[in-house]
Amino acid sequence: MAELSVNLAGLQLDNPIVPASGCFGYGNEFKDFYDINILGSFSFKGTTKEPRVGNPTPRIAECDAGMINAVGLQNPGVHAVIEHELPRMKEYFHKPVIANIGGFSVEEFVYCCELMEQQPQVGLVEVNISCPNLHAGGTNFGSCADSAAEVTRAVRKVVKSKPLFIKLSPNVTDITEVAKACEAEGADGLSLINTLLGMRIDPRARKPVIANVMGGFSGPAIFPVALRCVYQTAHAVKIPVMGIGGVDSAEKVLEMMLAGATAVQVGAANLADPYICKKIIEELPAVMQKYGIERLADLVGKV
């Protein structure tokens, strides 16, 4: 009997499959396709202190084996999430959920994390310091080790009872430097990678396809980059890693785990195929059997 469960910094997951933030809303749209309680967990839409309308449209550009998005963290704000989304979610998702927090200042991260710390439904807090689509003040906290450390230190003070993960950007010189800085400030784990900064141009209009000009590139095309980042990071830190980037099959889940991921997030693939996480979870036992794996957790970091 294949054993799929993993322990993610104290949070027990029935399996390592976790839909990634921004690709799964609050789960509401996917519950109409399948019972989302089969998931390990999911990371809900990136949440900020104030409601955000996001960027102008078009926000989406298709690419070979992937897509670029510049949604710009459209979300109803942390208070609406607590008052409306979490109670509604309780009716169709009965496992601890991952709260994904975005922000424009250290204070904003702290404000939202403090509120999430108090939500019984939240099993883990994932702080996104790496959204490529935000330019307010030009700050991307994930772009250097010092600012990543500053955010981690501040949110660690308010996230006391739940695992704290920091979501890292691949758009840096050395991701392990940022990772080590977060670990040193008390992060319980790391989620990586966020999207790669990308761009498309419409040659007929001679204009960028995306109104925001640039956006985050995701999808199967980025899998080798994501896998490399997970491998480097998992070897550089002692805290667990959630692998994200281009995963769309059970085989790629195994690769991510072998590279050092304890759990694996599935992002853009959910948008192309709403059933993809269900398919991966159903495929896993057969793929494990194919490679002679009894416990999925035994794979973590074996390469």
Added chain:
Amino acid sequence: MEFMILSNQPIAKSVYKMVLAGDTRGIKAGQFVELALPGRFLRRPISVCDWTENTLTLIYKVVGVGTEDMTQMQEGVKLDVLTALGNGYDLDRAGDAPVLIGGGVGVPPMYGLARELCRRGIIPTILLGFNTIDEVFYEAQFLALGCTVYVATADGSYGTKGFVTDVLREENLTPSYYYTCGPLPMLRAVANATVCSGEASFEERMGCGFGACMGCTILTTQGHKRVCKDGPVFQKEEIEWQS
């Protein structure tokens, strides 16, 4: 859901009609489907033109690589399709003399809607707008439903010269309600040219097509909404037309 292509033929300049066999349960007028195309990452949202219990008719215009791929697809090819997406039109608001206004590739959803209204004993008046005679399609199909049909072309090569709003004015039409689909300038012009209430179907570049990614958004009087999930049909009165 799996569908199989029964036919796929050009019916006007750059416009193709694809008929597929599959389970059409739950489909309503004004909804769309999403086709997974081999080798393309994102699905293609295509409005539903017509359907029976086990066939689905789509009319699509070649606007990019995906729809270009579709023109090459042969009978018997199987496609993965998400069906019954979006809200669709509210037929209960039609009144006794609705007008259906379609512009270009916005014409197809008007056909399924007209057929459903006729089934309820409401015979709508049809206004179709195209750029030029080569692009005109489906006039005969609407006539076959028993509808009065007006066609306008921007260059005057067929029907009334000008836009659908010129027909509205010249024919002194006083509909009970309107339904429309077409390019944004047309939707805006129709909203301005009508005293009655109505609803319009919008288009936006989509990521998922089922409400998850926040890729398509539209400003309404109740804030930003998702074109794919909260729409694509919105009431005339709830749209911020200036934006």
